[in-house]
Amino acid sequence: MTSKGKILVVDDDRLVLATVVHGLSQAGYEVIDADNGDDAILLAREHRPELALLDIRMEGMSGFDVAEYLRQSLQTPFMFLSAFADEATLTQVKELGAVAYLVKPLDIHQIVPAVESAFANIKAGSNTPRPAAAPTDSREIIATALGVLMHRYSLSRQEARTQLQALAESEQRSLDDQAQRLVEAVELLAASRPA
Structure with missing residues (x-):
């Protein structure tokens, strides 16, 4: 079976990470995973994913730090999966130009359609990050x-x-x-x- 696309999944909660990786693999995606920001950047540089799904709050580098690197250095589109939906977080998500923002708790049946939508937009050519506050x-x-x-x-x-x-x-x-x-x-x- 050919892959629907290559996605990097980053979450420091190993249960969430395993669940998302398994679900996206079952849905036909090639998945690269990391449980911290430093590994995420190394893997992104090596594997060049087409999309990244990032947790926001992690020890060490945050999902925001990883997103900034992906946007500036690799031009990789990204989306966030986070338990936080406060105004400051949402403002930073918009400023970074995320293609989507999903609020935990979600099950994989909610995540897959959002990932499919993001990949459809990427393949349609709208994968350039939006400018701040667009x-x-x-x-x-x-x-x-x-x-x-x-x-x-x-x-x-x-x-x-x-x-x-x-x-x-x-x-x-x-x-x-x-x-x-x-x-x-x-x-x-x-x-x-x-x-």
């Missing part, structure tokens, strides 16, 4: 909303799109606006779960 790409938001619906209701991509459009029409909103509301609701729910 608005989030509406295609990315719609793809994330579709991933949520596909996972939550076991729908095909087309069925999820039809459901999202029907919801947008029933509430007299644009598709972009409805997708944004859905993604924000899911993030709010995830952030309010006890750790």
Whole structure:
């Protein structure tokens, strides 16, 4: 089976790391993993992943430090997976130009659609990091909303799109606006779960 893409996963929680690595491998990705920032940078230089999935708070180099290196030195797109959703963290995520931000706790069935969406955007040529404070790409938001619906209701991509459009029409909103509301609701729910 050919790989869907090469991804670097970095998390200092070995259980989370093992779960994410296994899930992404099962979904068809070539996965390189590290449990600290220093190893992550060495592996990124050696293997040149197409995407990195980074925990933020780790001993030594943080996920933000790794992201800064990936952006400046390797031009590797990255997304964050973190238990923290405070305003300061979100501001730094936006400034660094992350392609996505996922709030723990999440299971692998929520992570895979977000990774697939990020890879779709990369392959479509939108892998250059966004400038600081740029608005989030509406295609990315719609793809994330579709991933949520596909996972939550076991729908095909087309069925999820039809459901999202029907919801947008029933509430007299644009598709972009409805997708944004859905993604924000899911993030709010995830952030309010006890750790």
